[in-house]
Amino acid sequence: MAFDFVSLISIVILVIIVIVVLVLIAIFNGLIVKRNRVNNSWSQIDVQLKKRFDLVPNLVETVKGYAKHEREVFEKVTQARSQVANAQGMKDKAAAENFLTGALKTLFAVAEAYPQLKANENFKLLQEQLDGIESKIAYARQFYNDSVLDYNNSIQTFPSNIVAGMFQFTQKEFFEVEAGSREPVKVSF
Numbered sequence: 001m002a003f004d005f006v007s008l009i010s011i012v013i014l015v016i017i018v019i020v021v022l023v024l025i026a027i028f029n030g031l032i033v034k035r036n037r038v039n040n041s042w043s044q045i046d047v048q049l050k051k052r053f054d055l056v057p058n059l060v061e062t063v064k065g066y067a068k069h070e071r072e073v074f075e076k077v078t079q080a081r082s083q084v085a086n087a088q089g090m091k092d093k094a095a096a097e098n099f100l101t102g103a104l105k106t107l108f109a110v111a112e113a114y115p116q117l118k119a120n121e122n123f124k125l126l127q128e129q130l131d132g133i134e135s136k137i138a139y140a141r142q143f144y145n146d147s148v149l150d151y152n153n154s155i156q157t158f159p160s161n162i163v164a165g166m167f168q169f170t171q172k173e174f175f176e177v178e179a180g181s182r183e184p185v186k187v188s189f
Contacts, residue, residue, distance in 0.1 A: 028163050067117065077104065152171050155171065
């Protein structure tokens with residue numbers, strides 16, 4: 001009879017251990033999925049920012065043809081584009097993109113002073129493309145921040161915070177827009 005009691009206790013302990021291990025595996029895998037979602041959503045932002053980055057030289061050249069005396073504006077846009085190209089890491093890229101957004105606002109403000117430019121088909125096409133990219137960037141930023149919120153909540157709440165601490169999951173930063181660049185790039189004339 002004593003052998004059966006010891007066997008029963010052993011089986012119960014084994015079942016508890018298996019359940020704990022399965023729960024830890026599920027939590028660990030869930031954290032990996034959420035971390036990968038954050039990284040993927042940042043990549044989506046990066047793709048849209050690259051499209052905008054590639055569009056900027058065409059836009060500048062089109063505006064240059066009509067606004068030849070606005071050298072300072074073109075230099076500012078070129079400098080901003082260069083900062084985007086050289087930015088390393090998520091935080092630096094976000095800051096560089098915010099600077100480029102501000103430079104593009106200035107470029108469009110200059111373009112408003114040239115009626116022939118506003119009527120140019122190439123300029124209109126570039127405006128439409130930029131408008132579409134800006135919308136996609138805004139959506140991608142929102143998705144990224146939602147993913148970061150979900151991930152950060154998971155690594156801070158019990159019991160997943162224990163697994164996160166064991167495997168050194170760290171918090172991700174939200175994409176924040178600088179105070180001066182909260183307005184979208186003006187693309188309508």
